[in-house]
Amino acid sequence: MQGWRRLLWPRLAQGLVSAPLTDPPPVPPEEVVQALVARLEAAAQTRLGRSLAIRQVDAGSCNGCELEINAMQNVVHDLERFGLRFVASPRHADVLLVTGPLTRNMREALLRTAECMPEPKWVVAAGDCAVDGGSFKDSYAVEGGIDAALPVDLLIPGCPPTPTQLLEGMLALIEAQRAGG
Amino acid sequence: MxxxxxxxxxxxxxxxxxxxxxxxxxxxxxxxxxxxxxxxxxxxxxxxxxxxxxxxxxxxxxxxxxxxxxxxxxxxxxxxxxxxxxxxxxxxxxxxxxxxxxxxxxxxxxxxxxxxxxxxxxxxxxxxxNGMAPPQPVFLPVEGEGVHQIPVGPVHAGIIEPGHFRFHVQGETVVRLEARLGYLHKGQIGLMLGKPAPVAARFAARLSGDSTVAHGWAFAQGVEAALGITPSPRALALRALMAELERLHNHLNDWGFLCNDASFAWLHARAGALREAVLRAANTAFGHRLMMDRVVPGGVSDDLRPGGDAAIRAALAMVAAELPALEAVYDSHASLQDRMVGTGVITPALAMLFAAGGVVGRASGRGFDARRRPGYAPYAPAEAAVLTAGDVDARARIRLAEMHRSVALAKGLLESLPPGELLVPLPQRGGEGLGLVEGFRGECLHWVALDDEGLVRAVFPRDPSWLHWPLLEAAIEGNIVADFPLINKSVNASYSGVDL
CATH class of the missing domain: 3.30.460.80 (NADH:ubiquinone oxidoreductase Nqo5 subunit)
Incomplete structure (x- = not known):
């Protein structure tokens, strides 16, 4: 009990006067949202609602993108406050977030993961490698961008993209659903 | 002998x-x-x-x-x-x-x-x-009553790199684990061949993104040795500053995730906040959160940016101020100790046989640290923290000790940044060199041979994880399946680094 008193009350008091740890929400670029709305309408997709479950697949990255995707979950970026969350099973996912220059050795695993996902779904290619193969596109072991295997809805370039850029992309998906629905 | x-x-x-x-x-x-x-x-x-x-x-x-x-x-x-x-x-x-x-x-x-x-x-x-259909992978056999297999991956539940794990278990106990990697093979070496050293350096920086500074430095060190040039003291000090920030943010990440895997989300959250502060300071100081491509053969690409010094000092002060409190929580919760102590033991004999470097080696009695031996500028030789228990707890504690040391080293480097040019031009000639730089996982070894036009003739970038993956397989033996994430995180071998 003594320990609780010592720790809890000063912290609560501090919380009342100090600013939150979290960053203000990033604003997705309007033209990206509009392009996604156009894609939604063209595909006549059903609305997914204002919450998205994300399944991430590393299809060849150097793990730099994974570091920044993980950082989206820290207390500063806190992606869950936007209704975004990562899920373990592709069967629960609305978004397939893919990184890496699609290695030949990962193609089948990526396709199988995508096949497990229910429709409608978004496919997002994150990082310069996922966009077009990046530095690795001329290799015997690499297919190029993620669009070599799957139709991609949104590209988030960067080497690696920052957590803020990644969040902008994810929020653009949510905005597009709101605007398009 | x-x-x-x-x-x-x-x-x-x-x-x-x-x-x-x-x-x-x-x-x-x-x-x-x-x-x-x-x-x-x-x-x-x-x-x-x-x-x-x-x-x-x-x-x-x-x-x-x-x-x-x-x-x-x-x-x-x-x-x-x-x-x-x-x-x-x-x-x-x-x-x-x-x-x-x-x-x-x-x-x-x-x-x-x-x-x-x-x-x-x-x-x-x-x-x-190659015109053959891909063959089915073959795993090492296990015999005995009631043994069954658990295949995991290459796509895992969390946001981590892909690899396949084949567990043979008897009840809850792991009899054998075999890792099958290679899913991330990008043809790194082939892409580096025939390229000028500064271009090849971009691939070294992307061998394992979390060690981009260490690998970039080891490759640059190899090239500089091959050409017989020495970067300026300022360039070397800036490299070391970046390398210590890299060690700090990775150790914070690993230590936080370790606590998270033992259901201590609060420690993970705080470690994540500290890590974010370090990455933002790196971004202010060097223009990139992970400091990618800042180490180049001949020196560094950029000087410390305006405001960088203050940003790094503030982040280091924040880490130094909070770390003791986080350690106190780690030390005072029996349920956390219960998961960590005695779990995933790598014996000192095995660590020596496999030449385990970095945290994995130093938690199992092998004190090798490339900063001390063979040693390289600007580091002064100093003994690294060494434990012998070889369990998850020992690896967590080595990380804590190294965080303190990195904070002190980075502070010291900032206080005495020498003057000097940032980049020494590379002479156009051939040569062969070996670079060895201590990254957060262990020593990054880069061997590079340049032809007379200064193009890469042969190269091998060796991530420390090559020596750690087999030890992970040894560490899990006899443990329960549920402890695998904890043990895996405590070793934290790179997939991309060994998949080349």
């Missing part, structure tokens, strides 16, 4: 590798070397790789690092794996990339080559077209 081995290797022809010599042995000398290693557990095999005509072995003998090479005119060489089990993955990789067979090797299964590339032996002098 080591003297006879050194004499034996030095009978070979010197190949002019700097600062650590490379000796070309004939087949008989190579075979004698392999046989002699059986009685010398203190000699560490740090790496084994090929080029289109030879195989090379990096050996650490007492305080000296050297490379022994042997020609492979008929595509065969005497295997190291019977005397150094850590050589198994290297031998399988050499066969997949160059097509050389390790004679007497203890494991001849493919490793990086899943049968999905358009060629076999992509780095051999004459790669052969």
């Amino acid at each position: 080591s003297d006879t081995l050194l004499r034996l290797i030095r009978h070979g022809q010197e190949q002019g590798c700097r600062p650590h010599q490379r000796y070309l042995l004939d087949r008989a000398q190579w075979a004698t070397l392999v046989a002699a290693l059986a009685d010398m557990p203190e000699v560490a095999l740090l790496g084994l790789w090929g080029d289109p005509g030879q195989v090379h072995a990096a050996l650490l003998i007492e305080d000296g690092l050297l490379i022994a090479s042997c020609g492979v005119p008929d595509g065969r060489f005497a295997a190291f794996s019977p005397v150094r089990p850590g050589a198994v993955l290297f031998e399988r990789m050499i066969r997949d990339l160059w097509g050389f067979v390790a004679e007497g090797g203890t494991d001849q299964r493919p490793w990086l080559d899943h049968g999905r590339w358009p060629v076999t032996g992509p780095l051999a002098a004459n790669p052969a077209p």
Whole structure:
């Protein structure tokens, strides 16, 4: 009990006067949202609602993108406050977030993961490698961008993209659903 | 003992590798070397790789690092794996990339080559077209009553790199774990060949993104040794500053995730907040959160930016202020200790046999730290923290100790940043060099040979994880399946780093 008193009350008091740890929400670029709305309408997709479950697949990255995707979950970026969350099973996912220059050795695993996902779904290619193969596109072991295997809805370039850029992309998906629905 | 081995290797022809010599042995000398290693557990095999005509072995003998090479005119060489089990993955990789067979090797299964590339032996002098369907992978057998298999991956539940784990379990107890990697093979070495050193450096920086500074530095060190140039004291100090920030943010990340895997989300959240502060300071100071491509052959690409000094100091102060409180929580919760202590033990004998570096080695009694031995500027030789328990707890505690040290080192570097130019121009000539830089996982070793036009003729970037993956398989044995995430995170080997 003594320990609780010592720790809890000063912290609560501090919380009342100090600013939150979290960053203000990033604003997705309007033209990206509009392009996604156009894609939604063209595909006549059903609305997914204002919450998205994300399944991430590393299809060849150097793990730099994974570091920044993980950082989206820290207390500063806190992606869950936007209704975004990562899920373990592709069967629960609305978004397939893919990184890496699609290695030949990962193609089948990526396709199988995508096949497990229910429709409608978004496919997002994150990082310069996922966009077009990046530095690795001329290799015997690499297919190029993620669009070599799957139709991609949104590209988030960067080497690696920052957590803020990644969040902008994810929020653009949510905005597009709101605007398009 | 080591003297006879050194004499034996030095009978070979010197190949002019700097600062650590490379000796070309004939087949008989190579075979004698392999046989002699059986009685010398203190000699560490740090790496084994090929080029289109030879195989090379990096050996650490007492305080000296050297490379022994042997020609492979008929595509065969005497295997190291019977005397150094850590050589198994290297031998399988050499066969997949160059097509050389390790004679007497203890494991001849493919490793990086899943049968999905358009060629076999992509780095051999004459790669052969591949028209076969990808074969089913073969796993080591397990016998016994009630044994069943759990296949996991390559796509895992969390946001981590892909790899397949095959567990053989009896009830809840893991009898054998085998990792099957190679899913991230991007053809790194092939892409670096024929490129000028500054271009190839971009691939070294992307071998394993979390170690981009350490790998970039090790490659640059190799190139600079090959060309006989030395970066300015300022460039070296800035490199070390970046390397310590990299160590700090990765250790914060690993330690936080370890606590999270034992259901202590609060420690994970706080470690994440501290790490974010370090990354933002790095961004302010160097213009990139992970400091990618800032280390280049000849020096560094950028000076410390305005406001960078203050930003780094503030982040270091924040970490230094909070770390003791987080350690106190770690120390005072029995439920956390219960998960960590005695879990995933890597014995000192195994760590020595596999030449485990970094946190994994230092938590199991092997105190090797490239910053001290062979040592490189601007580091002053200092003993690293070493424990012998070899369990998850020991690896967590080594990380904590190293965080304190990195904070102190980074502060010291900031306080005495020497003047000097940022970049020394690279002369256009040939040469061969070996770089060794202590990253957060362990020593990053880069061997590079440049031709007379300064283009990369041969190269091998060796991530420390090569020596850690087999130890993960050993650490899990006899533990319960539910502790695997914890043990895996405590080792945190890189997938991309070894998949090349």
